Amino acid sequence: HDIRTEEQRADAQSILNTIYDESGVKRRPLLRNTLIGAAVLMPLPFVGLLKDLGPTDLKVLRHTMWDEGVRLVRDPSGTPIRAADVTIGSAYHVLPENILGISHQDGYLEEKAKAVVLLMRMKPEEMHVSKGREDWNVDGIVAYSKVCTHVGCPIALYEQRTHHLLCPCHQSTFDVTNDCEVIFGPAGHPLPQLKITVDSEGYLIADQPFQEPVGPSFWEDNGKELKS
Numbered sequence: 378h379d380i381r382t383e384e385q386r387a388d389a390q391s392i393l394n395t396i397y398d399e400s401g402v403k404r405r406p407l408l409r410n411t412l413i414g415a416a417v418l419m420p421l422p423f424v425g426l427l428k429d430l431g432p433t434d435l436k437v438l439r440h441t442m443w444d445e446g447v448r449l450v451r452d453p454s455g456t457p458i459r460a461a462d463v464t465i466g467s468a469y470h471v472l473p474e475n476i477l478g479i480s481h482q483d484g485y486l487e488e489k490a491k492a493v494v495l496l497m498r499m500k501p502e503e504m505h506v507s508k509g510r511e512d513w514n515v516d517g518i519v520a521y522s523k524v525c526t527h528v529g530c531p532i533a534l535y536e537q538r539t540h541h542l543l544c545p546c547h548q549s550t551f552d553v554t555n556d557c558e559v560i561f562g563p564a565g566h567p568l569p570q571l572k573i574t575v576d577s578e579g580y581l582i583a584d585q586p587f588q589e590p591v592g593p594s595f596w597e598d599n600g601k602e603l604k605s
Contacts, residue, residue, distance in 0.1 A: 565594030
C-alpha cells in the first residue's frame with residue numbers, strides 16, 4: 378500500500394489521543410498495562426503461522442516419493458490399481474506405493490501432502506495433449522498433482538461432464554482435457570502431471586518422477602534454486 382502522508386498520520390494520532398483521553402485509560406494503570414501487554418503479545422501467533430506457510434528449503438518441492446516403476450495405490454486403502462479397472466469418468470485419490478512403509482515419525486504426512494495425485498479417465502478423443510506428452514497417459518488415464526498451484530489447497534472436486542478440477546479455497550479451475558491448464562481463478566500455472574504407464578501385470582505405475590515442483594507457484598518463484 379502507499380505510505381501515508383504526515384498529515385494523515387497526524388490525524389490518526391489525534392483520533393487515538395482523543396479516544397485515549399475520553400476512555401480514562403490514563404487513570405486505570407491495571408487496564409492500561411493489560412492492554413499494552415496484549416498488544417505486545419498479539420503478533421506472536423502470526424509469526425508461528427507465517428513460519429509454516431512454506432518449506433524452509435524450497436528444494437524439497439522438487440522431490441516426492443514418485444519414481445520410475447512405483448505403483449499407484451488408492452488412498453487410503455493402499456491397493457494397487459489396474460488400468461483395466463479405471464472406468465471413464467472415474468476419479469481416484471492416489472499415492473505412491475513406496476510411501477506406505479513410512480511412519481508418521483519419519484514424515485509420512487509431509488510426504489503424502491506432496492505426493493498425493495488425482496487419477497482420472499476420459500475418452501482419448503476428448504484430450505488435447507501437448508507435444509511431447511503424447512505418451513504420458515494410458516488410454517485416456519491421466520494423473521495430476523492434487524496440490525493447487527495457488528496456495529497449496531487440496532483439489533477437491535472433479536466435474537465428470539466438463540472434465541474440470543476445482544479448488545475449493547479460491548475457485549481455481551483446471552481443464553483436465555488440456556494438460557490441466559488454468560481456465561479460471563488465481564492459480565499461477567497448470568497442475569503438474571505425473572507420467573504413467575503399466576507394468577507387466579497391468580498395474581499403473583509411474584514412468585518417471587514429477588518433472589516440475591508441486592505446490593504453490595509463489596514457492597517456486599521465490600526459490601530460484603529449484604532450477605539449479
